Amino acid sequence: AKALGKNRMVRYVPGMAEAAQCEADLLQDLAAATRSGQLEVHYQPTIDLADGRTTGYEALVRWRHPGRGLVPPAEFIPQAEASGLVVEIGRWVLERAVSQAAAWTAETGRPIGIAVNLSPRQLSDDDVVTVVARVLADTGLPAGQLTLEVTEGVLLRDVDEAVGRLAALRALGVRIAIDDFGTGYSSMAYLRRLPADVLKIDRSFVQDLGSDGRSTTLVASMIELARSLGLEVVAEGVETPQQHAVLGDLACSHAQGYLFGRPLPAPAHDPVGDMPSGA
Ligand code: C2E
Ligand code: CA
Ligand code: CA
Ligand code: CA
16 A cells, blocks of 8 residues: 555646646656666556456556656656657666566476566667667677557558568567557557457446447457457456456456555565465
């Protein structure tokens, strides 16, 4: 409960009149924060629904602001994306997260996976493939344990460039996940164009599982679609035992959500303790 209090997030939302100045201040503060160690990476487990074990973690960035407390990414990633600062932030998150996964792997003797969000701006950075290759080499994490999560936003820039970059990342052995699946304007086009290994079903669909027949049918279809395309599927935002049960009935392979674990700093997780007794 203590950790939860400490990690509770606050909003960084100005009134309309102050918005422009506040935006400039925020970017300046964020640039400084990036260099002075105010950013943190929190980790949320991904569960294998067949046996309930943690297979890996998603890295989620937070800003430990001296005056405002823990600021969630929704309050600064969009601005960082627009200004280009996200390239620097994302590189830092990647380094932190991959070395944490390497440490957990060494500690547990199990291949702990790590998923890192890659924004459109980061994917269009010319150095991205080199940076990912270097981070893997520096940490010794096998490439197959790293998943890079992208959203439809990567196709709104240069489509051929995005597809080429993702193919180059995959050639390193890294896995690509399509994040927030189902929320975009052209999810099917996106599925057709993007080279991918994992499909993450957006929380908005998972939320209504069991209570709304239409959502349940849609999730069942997405799971089937993923299976036919040979993609692993992760259901996002599982909060209730009922949602968990329905996903089990639909033979969904993996899930993430508050029911299994909230995003927390690395020391709050015990990957060794996730081993079921007798294993
Ligand atoms: P996302 O990649 O879709 O991440 C999942 C979000 O859902 C996270 O919010 C997570 O805390 C939240 N979540 C997980 N399980 C549950 C649940 O059971 N219920 C509910 N209500 N929420 C749940 P968070 O950490 O605030 O991140 C929001 C978004 O910010 C992320 O969405 C991602 O788009 C972006 N983001 C976070 N970290 C990074 C990063 O390092 N780089 C980039 N480019 N974007 C990031
Ligand atoms: Ca994600
Ligand atoms: Ca998502
Ligand atoms: Ca999302």
